[in-house]
Amino acid sequence: MKQHQRRKKSSDRLINAYLELASEQGVSALTFDNIGLRAGYSRNLAFQKFGSKSGLLASVIDHLHDKMSERRQKQNLGALTGLEGLLLYCDVHFAALEKSADMKAYFILMSESIAAMSEMREQFVGSHKRSATELMRLIRLGRKDGSIRKDVTVDMAAQIIGTQVIGISSQYLIEPSFNLKRARKELHILIRSAYGTDKDELALSKPAETVAGR
Missing domain, CATH: 1.10.10 (Arc Repressor Mutant, subunit A)
Structure with a gap:
């Protein structure tokens, strides 16, 4: 080696x-x-x-972002519309939360940073901005390919979707009986309803390609 x-x-x-x-x-x-x-x-x-512990946390956050990006790429992200990419983003996140201890650890660390009002908070602010950057990329792609409405405000839509993912994840970790699969399906409906176009509705009426967790 x-x-x-x-x-x-x-x-x-x-x-x-x-x-x-x-x-x-x-x-x-x-x-x-x-x-x-x-x-x-x-x-x-x-x-x-x-x-330092701060340096280690930064490396941990980078590691998790890289892993999630790899998982999305393995689901053929590059072949999807912007709207489909948004749904895949949510699905990959929830699948990791359900099946891996890594995402559980992330939310434990984030919660601690809030409770303790520690300097760790800034690292999570940066992490969420990094997530928002990817969501904005997908929204811009969707506006370009016609799967997302042209009048959608890119940055605000990214923030709203990001906070919904965080909220659902937190509820799942707090409440063991919380139905994550139903929440994921409902989030799909909300995203399509809020940001989708007629073109997306036409795509739904045709046999769809498999997207992880859909």
């Missing part, structure tokens, strides 16, 4: 250890000692790689 591969492997193991601990035990467990031990390394390695 080459040196850069070893560095990436150790970083990934430390990030995964961070997410596992956050999901299982909460923020109080996120010490460099615990993270290093869970990953099979020393405390010093975690500190040397990331410099």
Whole structure:
């Protein structure tokens, strides 16, 4: 294994250890000692790689965004209309929330940053702006390809969809009996109703290509 591969492997193991601990035990467990031990390394390695807890959190957030982007790309995102891309964005997020501890850890960390009024909040502000950038890209694509109305305000629509995703995710984590599948379907209806066009309605009447979770 080459040196850069070893560095990436150790970083990934430390990030995964961070997410596992956050999901299982909460923020109080996120010490460099615990993270290093869970990953099979020393405390010093975690500190040397990331410099601080803030630096580690930044790497964790980048890691999660990259993973979600990869999952969307695997669902043939490039072949979809802008509106279909928005629905896929929501579906991939909810599938990860339901099946992976990573997204649970993300919301635990976000909630802690709000409750503690900590400097971590700025990292989540940046994370949500990054999500909004992708949503705005899809909305602009939809306005161009005709699947989204031309009069839709790009930035506000992105913020509204983003906050709906955050709210549904939070409710799912708070209330174990919350029906995530029904909420996902309802969100599809709301997005289509609020932003879709007649062209989108015509597409619905034809055999649709498979989109994850739809």
